[in-house]
Amino acid sequence: xxxxxxxxxxxxxxxxxxVKSSTFTVEDGEFFMLLGPSGCGKTTTLRMMxxxxxxxxxxxxxxxxxVGMKPASQRDIAFVFQMFALYPHMNVRRxxxxxxxxxxxxxxxxxxxVAEIAEIxxxxxxxxxxxxxxxxxxxxxVALGRAIVRDPKAFLMDEPLGALDAEFREHMSHELRAxxxxxxxxxxxxTHDQLEAMQMGDxxxxxxxxxxxQFGVPQDIYDWPATRFVAEFIGxxxxxxxxxxxxxxxxxxxxxxxxxxxxxxELRQGAxxxxxxxxxxxxxxxxxxxxxxxxxxxxxxLGTTQIVLLDTAHGVVKARVAAxxxxxxxxxxxxxxxxxxxxxxxxxxxxALPSRANRSVLHHG
Amino acid sequence: MAEVSLNQITKSFGAETALRDVTxxxxxxxxxxxLGPTGAGKTTTLRMVxxxxxPDxxxxxxxxxxxxxxxxxxxxxxxxxxQYSLYPHLTVRQNLEFPLKSPILRTPRAEIDRKVGExxxxxxxxxxxxxxxxALSGGEMQRVSIGRALVRDPAVYLMDEPLSSLDAKxxxxxxIELKSIQANxxxxxxxxTHDQIEAMTMATHVGVLDQGRLxxxxxxxxxxxxxxxxxxxxRLGQPRINVLPADVFAGSPVGAAFIxxxxxxxxxxxxxxxxxxxxxxxxxxxxxxxxxxxHDLITVTDAHTTLKGGDQISIRPNKPFYFDKAGARLxxxxxP
Numbered sequence: 001x002x003x004x005x006x007x008x009x010x011x012x013x014x015x016x017x018x019v020k021s022s023t024f025t026v027e028d029g030e031f032f033m034l035l036g037p038s039g040c041g042k043t044t045t046l047r048m049m050x051x052x053x054x055x056x057x058x059x060x061x062x063x064x065x066x067v068g069m070k071p072a073s074q075r076d077i078a079f080v081f082q083m084f085a086l087y088p089h090m091n092v093r094r095x096x097x098x099x100x101x102x103x104x105x106x107x108x109x110x111x112x113x114v115a116e117i118a119e120i121x122x123x124x125x126x127x128x129x130x131x132x133x134x135x136x137x138x139x140x141x142v143a144l145g146r147a148i149v150r151d152p153k154a155f156l157m158d159e160p161l162g163a164l165d166a167e168f169r170e171h172m173s174h175e176l177r178a179x180x181x182x183x184x185x186x187x188x189x190x191t192h193d194q195l196e197a198m199q200m201g202d203x204x205x206x207x208x209x210x211x212x213x214q215f216g217v218p219q220d221i222y223d224w225p226a227t228r229f230v231a232e233f234i235g236x237x238x239x240x241x242x243x244x245x246x247x248x249x250x251x252x253x254x255x256x257x258x259x260x261x262x263x264x265x266e267l268r269q270g271a272x273x274x275x276x277x278x279x280x281x282x283x284x285x286x287x288x289x290x291x292x293x294x295x296x297x298x299x300x301x302l303g304t305t306q307i308v309l310l311d312t313a314h315g316v317v318k319a320r321v322a323a324x325x326x327x328x329x330x331x332x333x334x335x336x337x338x339x340x341x342x343x344x345x346x347x348x349x350x351x352a353l354p355s356r357a358n359r360s361v362l363h364h365g
Numbered sequence: 366m367a368e369v370s371l372n373q374i375t376k377s378f379g380a381e382t383a384l385r386d387v388t389x390x391x392x393x394x395x396x397x398x399x400l401g402p403t404g405a406g407k408t409t410t411l412r413m414v415x416x417x418x419x420p421d422x423x424x425x426x427x428x429x430x431x432x433x434x435x436x437x438x439x440x441x442x443x444x445x446x447x448q449y450s451l452y453p454h455l456t457v458r459q460n461l462e463f464p465l466k467s468p469i470l471r472t473p474r475a476e477i478d479r480k481v482g483e484x485x486x487x488x489x490x491x492x493x494x495x496x497x498x499x500a501l502s503g504g505e506m507q508r509v510s511i512g513r514a515l516v517r518d519p520a521v522y523l524m525d526e527p528l529s530s531l532d533a534k535x536x537x538x539x540x541i542e543l544k545s546i547q548a549n550x551x552x553x554x555x556x557x558t559h560d561q562i563e564a565m566t567m568a569t570h571v572g573v574l575d576q577g578r579l580x581x582x583x584x585x586x587x588x589x590x591x592x593x594x595x596x597x598x599x600r601l602g603q604p605r606i607n608v609l610p611a612d613v614f615a616g617s618p619v620g621a622a623f624i625x626x627x628x629x630x631x632x633x634x635x636x637x638x639x640x641x642x643x644x645x646x647x648x649x650x651x652x653x654x655x656x657x658x659x660h661d662l663i664t665v666t667d668a669h670t671t672l673k674g675g676d677q678i679s680i681r682p683n684k685p686f687y688f689d690k691a692g693a694r695l696x697x698x699x700x701p
Contacts, residue, residue, distance in 0.1 A: 037532070166559060167402060170605075181643070194533075198647045219668070222648030235648050237537060282649045282668075298541055300566035303589045303602045304629050304665070307566075309541065320649065323586075 002063040002153035002186050003028045004049060009058035011044050018044040020210040021058070026154075026203075029184040031177065033201035035191055037233070041210040042190045043158055049188060050079045050156050062153055078152040080160055086131045086142055093127040096145040103150075117145045120182065136164070140172060144179070154186040161196070173200055194234045198222065206230050216361060222280075224358035225343060228350035231278050237307060240284065242277040242314035243347065255344060258313045260292045263339035265357035274347025277314075281307065283338040284319035286327065290334030299327055310335065366553045367428030367520040368393040369414060374423035376409055376577075383409040385577045387423075391521070391570075394551045396544065398564040400600050401574035407557040410574070411523050414555060416440050427520050443514035447526040449506040451498040457509050458494040461485065464517045484512045487542050489535075504531045508539075515546065521553045528563065540566055561601050565589070573597045595692040598625050604652055606686075607631075607662040614682050621695055625686035628665040636681025641672050655680070 004026040011019040019041040026032040034042040047053040049060055051072030060068045067075050086095050093114060100110045118124040121141045126134065131142060140160075147155060160176075161169045177200050180187055191197055197204050198218045206213045206221065206229075214226040225231035231239040244257045249270040254263050255277060262277065286308065294310030294317055301323060308319045308327050317335060321327070344353045354362055369391040376384040384406045391397045399407040412418040414425055416437035425432045432440055443464070451460050461481045465472040472480075485491040488508040493501060498509060511527050528536045544567045547554050558564060564571050565585045573581045573588065573596070581588055581597040592598035598606045607626045611617035614624060639657035650665050653672065657680065664680070672678065687695040 165403060166561075177643070195647065199645050199652075217646075219646040219648065219651075222646070236533065238534075280649065298545060300541070301585055302562070302565055304627075 003061075004154060004186065004188065005059075005061040005064075006045070006049070007059045007061070009045065009048060009060065010056045011041070011048060011053060012056045018210055019048075022205075022207075022212045024205050024212060024215045026186060026188055028186055030186060030202045031180050031200060032186075032188045033191060033197040033204045034188060034207065035194060035197040035201075035204050035233075036207035036213075037192055039209075040207040042192075042205075042207050045207070046156050046158055046188060046190050049154075050077055051075050052079070076153045078147040078150060078155050080143065080147050080155060080157045086139060086146075088132060091128055091130050092123065092134070092142050092145075095131060095142055096127075096149055099146060099150050113149055114145075117149045120148070120179070121145050136168060137172065137175075141175075144176075148183070148185075152185075154188065157187065157189045159190055159192070162191075176200070195236065198234070206233060208233075220361045223341070224352070224361040225278075226352055226362055228276060228278070228345045228352075231343065231345075231352075235280060237281050237318045237320075239278045239280050239343075240317045241345070242279075242312070242317070244275055244277065244314060245273060246275055247272040248275065248344065248353070257292070262292065262337060262342070264342040264344055265340065265355040267344065268354040268356065268359060271344075271346050271353055276345040276347055277337075278343040278345055278352075279317075279337045280341060281318045281320040283341040284317060285336045285338075286319060286321060286325070286333045287336040288334050290336040292335045292337075293332060294335050295332045296327055296329050298329060366393055366551055369521050369553060369555065370426045371410070371414070372424045372426070374410070374413060374420045374425065376413065376418065376420050383577050384413075384420075387574075387577070387579045389572055389579055389582055391553060391555055393553055396547045396554045396556065396567055396569045397572060398556045398558060398568035398570075399572045399574055400558065400561065400564045402559055404576070405574040406577040407559075407574055408525055409577075411444075411525055411555060411557050414440075414521070415442055415444050415523050441520040442523050443517045443519040443521075444523040445511050445514045445525065445527045447529060449503075449510040449530075451506055451509055451513075453497075453499045456495055456497055457485075457490060457501070460498050460509055461494075461512050461516055464513055480516045481512075484515045487515075487546065488512050489538070504535055507531060511539075511543075521555060522547075524554065524556045526558050526560075527556075529558070529560070543567060561603070565601060571601075573600050592625075592686065593694050595623060595625060595688050598627075598686060598694075602627055604628065604663040604665065607664075608688070609657075609660045609662065611687060613658050613660055614685075618687055618695060620689055621687035622690040623688040623692070624682060625688060626662065626664075626682055628663070630683050630685050631662070631664045632681045632683045633664070633666060634679055636679045638677050639680050641674055641676045641678060643674055644670070644672055653678070 006022055006024050009019060009022045022045060034045060036042045048055050055068050059066050097110045097114050118127055123141050126138060161172055201218055204218055204221055205215045208229050214221055214230045222234055242257060246256060248255055248267055252267045254261050294312040296308055297311050298309040300307040304323055305320050306323045308321055310317045352358060371387055371389045374384050374387045399410055401407055413420055458481060462477050465477045485494055490505060490508050493505060507530050514522055528539055568585050571585050571588055572579055575596050581593045588597055589601045595608055608623050611621035611624045617624060639655040641653055642656055643654040645652040649668060651668050651670050653664050653666050655662050689695060
């Protein structure tokens with residue numbers, strides 16, 4: 001297994017710039033997520049790692065060796081597409097042994113290796129079955145087996161669960177992650193689903209328009225987004241943004257929105273003009289005594305919690321509160337924001353202003 | 366708007382029984398969501414009400430009027446399919462106007478313009494009104510096909526996973542919009558989905574279907590807090606309810622074969638020890654994957670917990686659900 005380092009990677013398709021200048025490192029044994037909306041450059045990045053596209057500029061190091069211009073076959077990487085691609089005329093055993101036989105591995109060795117993989121994937125009992133009659137889960141396990149059996153340096157996966165229905169997807173994502181925990185194989189996984197990224201990843205790269213917006217561990221990215229894009233893309237519902245105009249100096253510990261003073265973590269950089277006060281829904285509480293006011297326009301019941309939508313002078317705010325809290329549509333209430341969790345964004349660039357709270361996270365990114 | 370009632374509906378396709386003896390009333394002005402996995406009978410139910418399929422047995426009435434011999438056109442329903450179907454040679458505006466221009470309705474021009482403008486606004490497609498329908502993205506086409514239903518004023522709206530092809534942000538915006546359109550207009554809406562968030566957030570009533578049978582019909586809160594079976598309990602709630610053999614914990618009542626524990630039914634820090642297998646930070650909450658006496662379970666804890674894989678944590682059931690061997694909920698107050 002291997003470390004993969006990406007440096008200043010760029011890809012142009014004619015006049016279209018798909019990836020601008022990406023730099024990040026996938027450590028040995030990590031489950032690493034490339035996350036972003038469609039067209040952000042995540043799949044192009046993955047394909048360059050695999051050798052299916054050649055970079056326009058920049059380097060890709062696998063275990064310290066630069067492979068950017070090498071063909072896919074010399075990189076020793078397993079690429080897992082939508083997982084159901086199996087040879088329909090072969091049984092499970094032959095599907096899994098195929099990569100080994102084509103490498104010229106002796107029969108006895110192939111047999112032992114397939115047995116070992118079947119054990120890991122819990123498919124020993126179906127080895128001699130045709131793939132045609134298998135359930136979706138078993139087909140997916142077989143496809144995985146065929147990727148794993150070669151002992152590649154890394155697995156690259158492009159939305160492998162994308163086509164599955166919600167229930168089965170949840171099941172397979174647990175299984176994939178558990179398999180990773182047993183094998184500790186370096187894995188790079190492309191998805192547009194932020195929940196899947198948070199749930200499965202050790203680290204996440206968030207991309208938008210060919211640019212790496214942020215890179216780090218899921219909870220840090222969630223708590224301390226580097227940009228407004230990240231704050232909106234991650235989290236469901238996303239972070240609330242209250243736009244205002246103002247001036248904040250270095251060392252400021254509050255901002256003023258429409259006459260209300262709201263505390264924020266001590267800022268390490270000043271800004272003036274269009275600014276945004278960012279707060280996650282679970283850090284908004286309904287508190288009649290709070291001076292910042294809003295009117296409840298709707299509620300969404302979610303079982304344990306509910307989402308309360310409020311109209312305020314600065315737009316709609318969503319609050320996540322306990323489902324047992326009595327909230328009435330039409331009622332006017334105060335909104336309190338947990339001051340330790342606030343991010344202030346610069347309006348024009350959308351970048352988070354560094355503060356005492358997010359400083360260490362933004363430095364990594 | 367009108368009440369829709371299904372009376373002992375049964376339907377088979379060849380050897381497959383799609384619906385078994387389904388009886389259900391969609392009250393006037395209700396937002397009813399049919400929930401269940403693929404093959405549960407959701408879409409079949411919708412198609413029966415629309416008149417696209419006929420029941421083998423049973424009857425359907427809309428607004429008290431028997432529908433048995435009426436064609437889809439005679440039923441005064443507006444249906445939105447999962448796959449959008451627009452007139453490709455018409456603009457967005459013409460597509461939206463189309464139902465209103467029906468010779469039966471004779472809607473005045475000003476009224477048509479007002480309705481189309483209003484619906485386009487809600488669905489965030491005002492800026493595309495003069496585009497050809499074929500020049501739209503998939504998500505935009507789906508919004509137009511929802512819009513074409515909304516401009517009408519039918520007895521009932523029938524919708525088959527209308528939001529499933531849209532991206533997450535648009536889906537969450539339209540959830541709120543659809544709900545508020547329905548609540549404000551008092552429309553009757555029968556809606557099919559396998560997305561539990563849609564069911565929880567929009568429905569006044571949820572009908573849970575299991576292999577062609579209606580197993581529970583109640584408010585989302587009632588199904589979440591008072592499910593009739595393991596199956597119904599598993600439809601709502603993320604992470605899914607944990608179901609373990611009842612004897613894993615002490616104190617289960619007579620007849621209990623399984624214990625059902627939602628995250629909030631698991632007290633942490635008291636009771637007996639379990640081992641943390643994996644910690645998933647989802648941002649607003651953190652999921653703990655635990656092993657308790659050889660059984661896996663998932664619960665939720667504080668977002669910034671310091672727990673990690675390998676740690677021990679005590680847990681205890683708190684007002685759990687008990688189920689019998691067949692998965693049916695035991696009567697309340699069953700005591701050991």
